[in-house]
Amino acid sequence: MFRIITAIAAVATVVACAQAPAAPKIDLPVSGGDGGTIDKLAADAVADVHAFWQETFPATFNGEFAPVKRLVSYDSTGASKEFCGTKTAGVPNAFYCPSDDSIAWDRGELLPMLSESFGEASVVAVLAHEIGHAVQLRLGERQGTPTIVREQQADCYTGAYFRWTTDGKSKSFKLDAGEGLNPILSTLFFIRDTVGSEFDAKGAHGSAFDRVTAFQFGFSEGPARCARIDIAEISQRSTQQKFSPRDLDTGLGKGNIRVDDPQLQEQLIRTLRAAFPRAQSTVTRARARCADAPLTTPVAYCPSTNVVSLNMQDLVKIGTPPRRGREGGIGDFAAFAEIASRYALSAQKTAGLPIEGPSAGQRTACLTGTWAATIVSGAGAALELSPGDLDEAVAEMLAPKSLIAADAKGVSTSSGFARVEAFRDGFLRDAETCVAKYR
Structure with a gap:
């Protein structure tokens, strides 16, 4: 048996998503921001993803796309604030709040770390994922939809946006369709679920393989494919599972066997x-x-x-x-x-x-x-x-x-x-x- 817990492999920093000089300006103010580079990148990313959905949503889903109503920037290393019922101190995250149709991001730790480790494309990917949740709300997401379905759909919508970007339709970012996607996939690897957790657990987002799979569905087949992702499909293709009693710790991590045996x-x-x-x-x-x-x-x-x-x-x-x-x-x-x-x-x-x-x-x-x-x-x-x-x-x-x-x-x-x-x-x-x- 192969029974492994693995951490992310070292990945060289790659700035793979260059901003074009004629990037459109976001028409929403950023509450709590400091006006710095990270907040500008995040706001430009939201504006660009909005542009994608305003172009794509009507043709795909036969309706108009309304941009999110509010953007919030916070510093997880600073004084605690409250957003969507969550205290921000010590919470390096980015998330969508359906109650007031807003998106928040951590400019203090999470986004700088992603940008430095994987390049600015990873920051754009995180914001595209959160707007994917806003898309679900606009499509009338059913109450009680499993978390894994919502997260896999959002990864898929992110892939659809990046296909639009690599096709040269973005006025904000330029991205190569080959190696330019590597930092985004590395980001999905980095933020995968803990090895040994199950895909139907509360708060599950998916293994790296599952998240990359969903992203590639969107990139290759478009947003209509994303909306079809459901629990039946995920149950059939997901290999995310908990450890079994057979997963012994050989001293190399739980369930990891010696390859020289x-x-x-x-x-x-x-x-x-x-x-x-x-x-x-x-x-x-x-x-x-x-x-x-x-x-x-x-x-x-x-x-x-x-x-x-x-x-x-x-x-x-x-x-x-x-x-x-x-x-x-x-x-x-x-x-x-x-x-x-x-x-x-x-x-x-x-x-x-x-x-x-x-x-x-x-x-x-x-x-x-x-x-x-x-x-x-x-x-x-x-x-x-x-x-x-x-x-x-x-x-x-x-x-x-x-x-x-x-x-x-x-x-x-x-x-x-x-x-x-x-x-x-x-x-x-x-x-x-x-x-x-x-x-």
């Missing part, structure tokens, strides 16, 4: 052979040589010998989750998924598919997702997914270089968005989808 590696190989029965590649810890491909690390695939070779020292680094005050990698599933990705190359070669180039990298990520779907809890596989595992895959694919989404030469698909989308296609669909879509 020979018995567990043999169980992993059994799952790979079941997922890719035609590949029959040899997996070895022995030092490898290859005449027709570079030896990637921590795992390499050699086409001429059909051998997957493991660098155990580097695999252990990746498979060791970060702990507070200690260095670490990502987690055991990230390490085993990298092995699966090289094994998937063998399956592609056997099928006569190209194993080099961008399409091969995406197809590899997709097939790795297909393998992951064969080891969900209850599938009867030799190993099973556990809480947080798919979030580890997201973290690996958002890193500067991803082996999960790399071709035989180790060249990764450039966009983290494209990597995660391909993996999700394989996980939620099947291998035929991988072959048909990524050619």
Whole structure:
């Protein structure tokens, strides 16, 4: 079993959402603001998201969109104030208040931290998410709608807004549709639910995998798709679950197994052979040589010998989750998924598919997702997914270089968005989808 608690992987600061000089001005005053850079960015973000909905809402939902009525800025590190029944001291947050149709943000800690860590696009994403809740109110959201539905819809609406932005329709921000989306996905990873909590728990927002999935639904299919998200759909696709008694603490965090355990590696190989029965590649810890491909690390695939070779020292680094005050990698599933990705190359070669180039990298990520779907809890596989595992895959694919989404030469698909989308296609669909879509 893969049983992991994983913290966010280090992500370099990327300012990926540049403000255009002709940004429209917000027509709402910001109560409690200090007039600083963060408040200006937040207000401009709200104005831009309003512009998106005023353009999109009538065509999608056959009605007019009314902007929110009030904006509030507060400093969570300063004197406590009250907003929407909440004391603001020590509450680094951004939220929508339906009772007076207003949005508030913390200029003291949360928004500066997000901007410094992920770039200003992350601040825009947080405000777009909160306005997504205002959209729900305007659509007549039913009382008692589960929190997870409301939050997944808001993530989805955020994705729809950013598609509008990357299509060049925003007059406030410019964003690249490739690597420019990486900071936003990293933000969703950062604010995911605690590993081991259930998707139907009170206040649940979703795992990183679930939140990114919802965002990508909106980005690819538009806001009408977002409105269709309901508890039945989430129940079917979500892998967010609580820890079980089988999730033992091996000293690496609850449920996290040792990736260098020979018995567990043999169980992993059994799952790979079941997922890719035609590949029959040899997996070895022995030092490898290859005449027709570079030896990637921590795992390499050699086409001429059909051998997957493991660098155990580097695999252990990746498979060791970060702990507070200690260095670490990502987690055991990230390490085993990298092995699966090289094994998937063998399956592609056997099928006569190209194993080099961008399409091969995406197809590899997709097939790795297909393998992951064969080891969900209850599938009867030799190993099973556990809480947080798919979030580890997201973290690996958002890193500067991803082996999960790399071709035989180790060249990764450039966009983290494209990597995660391909993996999700394989996980939620099947291998035929991988072959048909990524050619």
